[in-house]
Amino acid sequence: MPDTPITPTERPVHFLHRGQLQQVGGLPPTTTVLQWLRGHAHCTGSKEGCAEGDCGACTVVVATPDAQAPGGVRLDNVNACIQFLPTLDGKALYTVEDVAPTPDTLHPCQQALVQCHGSQCGFCTPGFVMSMWQLYQAHDQAPPREALADALSGNLCRCTGYRPILDAAQQMFDAPRQVLDTAPVAQALAALPDSTLVLGREPGQRFIAPRSLAEFAQWRAALPEARILAGATDIGLWVNKQFRTLGDILYVGQVPELRAITPWADGKGLSIGAAASLEAAWSALAERLPALKELWLRFASPPVRRAGTLGGNVANGSPIGDAPPVLLALGAELVLRHGEHTRRVPLSGFYLDYMKNDLQPGEFLQSIEVPWPTAGQMVRAYKVSKRRDSDISAVCAAFGLTVEHGVITEARVAYGGMAATARRAALVEQALVGHPWNEATVQRAQAALAQDFTPLSDLRASQGYRQQVAANLIRRCWLETRPQAPMAGDQVEVWPAVV
Known part of the structure; x- marks a missing residue:
């Protein structure tokens, strides 16, 4: 070359x-x-x-x-x-x-906003129209109201409020169809x-x-x-x-190989090209691991997820990025390339310090290799932020735990927002492995957490808040996965189920 x-x-x-x-x-x-x-x-x-x-x-x-x-x-x-x-x-x-069929008529999404009084000052309305128009093209009938709220989470309104806008998103499907050919x-x-x-x-x-x-x-x-x-x-x-x-x-956006998402030949994992969109990558992960769905929906907003890439989130290395903790808990590896040569590094060894990584001059991230959990391995991920939608994490936690006969045999526990980089909690993992998955082990792991991290205080959260929340998330993971009477996700979710 x-x-x-x-x-x-x-x-x-x-x-x-x-x-x-x-x-x-x-x-x-x-x-x-x-x-x-x-x-x-x-x-x-x-x-x-x-x-x-x-x-x-x-x-x-x-x-x-x-x-x-x-x-x-x-x-x-x-x-x-x-x-x-x-x-x-x-x-x-x-x-x-472009959305109205003629200068004198409105598209169903525009007409519904008029009829439902979904616009006041009107500054945000063009953006809502476009998100609603994209949603309209993608569905033949109205999705559930909660799904509509997720789809519009990247559009903010400070005048009308979201109830009439969500009403309009539902009502636009009642009119005769006007889809783009x-x-x-x-x-x-x-x-x-x-x-x-x-x-x-x-x-x-x-x-x-x-x-x-x-x-x-x-x-x-x-x-x-x-x-x-x-x-x-x-x-x-x-x-x-x-x-x-x-x-x-x-x-990178014009390179097909970097946008590809491909199952491993043996079916035991997934290769995600560095330029695959966040939306496509999270969708593929959540399809196999439903426990990741909430974090997927709360990762930024649909417009950001459709433009941004998983490789960008990983290579950027922000300590508050939401993808790295999950990938660390899954044991992901990175394929780095220079010219015709590639090398593999575990994600756990990729981050060297705040916003510093192991990429060498002329090298780039080619793909993220994600192994699927093995039999008996449980995966959970949680995001804590001030707002539910389109907000930066105060703490993000991910757990990959293998439990055999009630005893933890392998543990990968990773946090974002707790240090200069997203990283695994080594002492928490040591406190878990070899012990029964019970409340005493949870308390031992919570005590070890304070030795793993000394988080900073900033505008998103104080040091004490982060420490407490990070410890509480260990308990939440246990409540959802404990051998006796595990709690369903909606039982430990604080957000309302209906919008």
Whole structure:
């Protein structure tokens, strides 16, 4: 492999918007979709609220070619304020201006918001419309109200409140169906260029989107200082809030191999490509491990999960990231790649210190290898935060316990929010292994926890609160999994069951 990849010909970003081919060049690679919409396309229906992917006022829907999706196109609602415009290459963009069938009529989701009085000041309404429109396309009939609330958890309203908006989300399914015909969209997207996108010519100012794993590895080896970009759910804030320059950008989103989620050949685990979306990755994990479903639904919001990636969450290494504790409890390993060479490292040895990891120059995360629990192994995961939805954890805990004949034979206990990195609680594990799974062992493990961690106090929680909650979660795990009279999840859940 040559040291420097052959530079493809520079070309503009190609995508569809309002049924027309858009060819955009000459803008900084960190221009956001929202900036382009409002400042260049003069489509001002999408609003800027927080500029950090939290409020949902800027929500748009992106159509991506996907052979597994109905009609060959996957529709994702994402936050336009933190999505960089070049990531739209080869896709179609839909905004609130696009959903009505004619200028004089409303789409059922819009009409339902009118009839249910779901809008007051109206600033958040375009974002709600787009999330509701995506939901409408994905379902033939109204999902349960709780599922509607989960689907809209990335859209915030401070005027009307959520009851009339949820009413509208239910009512929109009662009108005659008006769904997007995705077949022409798929055909139009197939006609767009599929060559590697390179924007910019000057080193340190380029956006490069390779189209294969081998090509990505070649670029990464040649540009070890380049910033790897996935969903921009974190990096987008660096630009919007911290006004940082990113240098050369290597985008993983156009590499099919990095987006793949593949069962192991022996059926004993799952290989999750580093660019697989959080939504797809958590869905695959929760399908096999239902105990992870609540954490999946509470991990950020649907727009963030559909843009962000599991590999990004792992490689970023935030001590309050929710994926690493779960993956640590499952015994996950990482496949790291440099050029044509790969190496495997356990996730437990990947994090070296606060925001520091074992990645070497020119190396990148290729996949996360997750073994399925063995017979007798129980998995539980819990998130504690101030809000139920779309909030950062104060404490996240995950447990992988193997119990044989009432005795714990193996334990992996991991926490986020308790130290400079997400990590396993070694002394808690020692206090558990070899002992019966009973209340005395729980108390022993709780006492050991204080020696494993000395958490900080910050805006999310005090040190004492974190210590108490982390210890309480050991008890909650026991209550749910104890050999005698285990409690169902809803018996230890404090959130209301009905919205």
